[in-house]
Amino acid sequence: MTRHAAIRAQIEARILSGALRPGDKLPSEAELVAEHGVARMTASRALADLVAAGLVVRRRKAGSFVAVPRAEESLFGIPDLRATLGPGHAHAVLHRATRAATAADKARLGALPRGARVLALQVRHMAGAVPQAIEDRLINLAAVPEAAAEDFGAAPPGSWLLERVPWTEAEHRIGALAADAATAALLAVAEGAPCLVLDRLSRREGLPVTAVRFTYPGDRHAFTGRSTPRLREAPQPGMRIS
Amino acid sequence: MTRHAAIRAQIEARILSGALRPGDKLPSEAELVAEHGVARMTASRALADLVAAGLVVRRRKAGSFVAVPRAEESLFGIPDLRATLGPGHAHAVLHRATRAATAADKARLGALPRGARVLALQVRHMAGAVPQAIEDRLINLAAVPEAAAEDFGAAPPGSWLLERVPWTEAEHRIGALAADAATAALLAVAEGAPCLVLDRLSRREGLPVTAVRFTYPGDRHAFTGRSTPRLREAPQPGMRIS
DNA sequence: TAGTGGTCTAGACCACAGC
DNA sequence: CTGTGGTCTAGACCACTAA
Numbered sequence: 001m002t003r004h005a006a007i008r009a010q011i012e013a014r015i016l017s018g019a020l021r022p023g024d025k026l027p028s029e030a031e032l033v034a035e036h037g038v039a040r041m042t043a044s045r046a047l048a049d050l051v052a053a054g055l056v057v058r059r060r061k062a063g064s065f066v067a068v069p070r071a072e073e074s075l076f077g078i079p080d081l082r083a084t085l086g087p088g089h090a091h092a093v094l095h096r097a098t099r100a101a102t103a104a105d106k107a108r109l110g111a112l113p114r115g116a117r118v119l120a121l122q123v124r125h126m127a128g129a130v131p132q133a134i135e136d137r138l139i140n141l142a143a144v145p146e147a148a149a150e151d152f153g154a155a156p157p158g159s160w161l162l163e164r165v166p167w168t169e170a171e172h173r174i175g176a177l178a179a180d181a182a183t184a185a186l187l188a189v190a191e192g193a194p195c196l197v198l199d200r201l202s203r204r205e206g207l208p209v210t211a212v213r214f215t216y217p218g219d220r221h222a223f224t225g226r227s228t229p230r231l232r233e234a235p236q237p238g239m240r241i242s
Numbered sequence: 243m244t245r246h247a248a249i250r251a252q253i254e255a256r257i258l259s260g261a262l263r264p265g266d267k268l269p270s271e272a273e274l275v276a277e278h279g280v281a282r283m284t285a286s287r288a289l290a291d292l293v294a295a296g297l298v299v300r301r302r303k304a305g306s307f308v309a310v311p312r313a314e315e316s317l318f319g320i321p322d323l324r325a326t327l328g329p330g331h332a333h334a335v336l337h338r339a340t341r342a343a344t345a346a347d348k349a350r351l352g353a354l355p356r357g358a359r360v361l362a363l364q365v366r367h368m369a370g371a372v373p374q375a376i377e378d379r380l381i382n383l384a385a386v387p388e389a390a391a392e393d394f395g396a397a398p399p400g401s402w403l404l405e406r407v408p409w410t411e412a413e414h415r416i417g418a419l420a421a422d423a424a425t426a427a428l429l430a431v432a433e434g435a436p437c438l439v440l441d442r443l444s445r446r447e448g449l450p451v452t453a454v455r456f457t458y459p460g461d462r463h464a465f466t467g468r469s470t471p472r473l474r475e476a477p478q479p480g481m482r483i484s
Numbered sequence: 485t486a487g488t489g490g491t492c493t494a495g496a497c498c499a500c501a502g503c
Numbered sequence: 504c505t506g507t508g509g510t511c512t513a514g515a516c517c518a519c520t521a522a
Binding site: 303 | 486487488489490491492
Binding site: 176 | 294413414416417419420434435436437439458463464465466
């Protein structure tokens, strides 16, 4: 491993483990130079890589800090609904339950220890009086214990989680399904109407954090995005839901 | 503009304009040093940025070369169907026409000069005897004149284009639609069945190149992906269609 | 084996934004 | 004003691999 990669890995591990939290100050280049006995360009390279990875922000004179994830640029470039729908957006928690993980829960979240507890949520997102999406979410309380005491009245669970839990891996699936009777009723569409479905499973260092399914009425939503060849100084703008 | 950015921009312009084609050799670091009067690290940084942008590949002793886009990692990480479906995949051109751009064509491709000619294609993708997708594509012949003489028997148009035409910008839309009668017949699904629809418009330096709509049966396909925080040395694996 | 890229050093000057 | 990051230099050694 190269020296800049070693420095980078050390800092990255502290961020991903939670020892360093979003907003915390990192060592300055000069401190890294003294600590690791390298040239400043080497320390600078390590921090620059962390910036490219989105884990760190740097400000002149102020220093380097653990990046605070912005809700607008969620996983895979698919933002959460708060940013998408804007001020007219409202959400309501339809169901909320904590329970020992069932077999079905384990199938969604992946391997969980025996007796693991999960928080199951169903949230409906509205734009005015028009239903825009149904969110079915499972949260692994072993990974996010503070979720048990949260009512998600102010921020929907996606935004709430994004600002608190660093993630290291996510799996996504975007498909199309016909609305079943329950979904159709909640979304105010005809039974059998085409719906866009986004499934996402997020992990932190192998530990499942949350599994979520968003169901959007096919006539009201699409994922849109712009992309350019990935440039270091122009990160991918990502997808929007529109 | 910094010196490494200037060197990078010069090379990038030559690649995007087509003056340098995929596979062409770029100046070595030593040549860039002599040409621009900079230190080697500065030239190296310019080339490293181009590698990060995916425009360049570098091999020790051999040199730096314009990257040949791989069909497996298409725009937005959504690969073309050849790579997805593997050896069992076959495609057939159902319709093929060159014509002066109609109003509908211009609506899909965006601004075109008067009298612009386009190639319209409809292609069906199969896995064995099972239809997997319908591809409706428009190609701007002003941007890709050699497409007029291509029959797309060997490679489907997506792969063919990707290997020949550099792109600088793309817009995407993923939605869900009910299959109309014609689509249902081609995909061998019931009329009204939910379908996943991917629309993509690609441009090269503002010039529309191609607009395409893929329609997938909702019960046979989904876009799946894994993602990690974007690391310079571990590029996004991207989506797969499965 | 020689050319090329990959990394690192120990300096330097500058721009910028907090203090 | 000063700490911090951003960039650049002119070297150096090494690793890899294509010739």
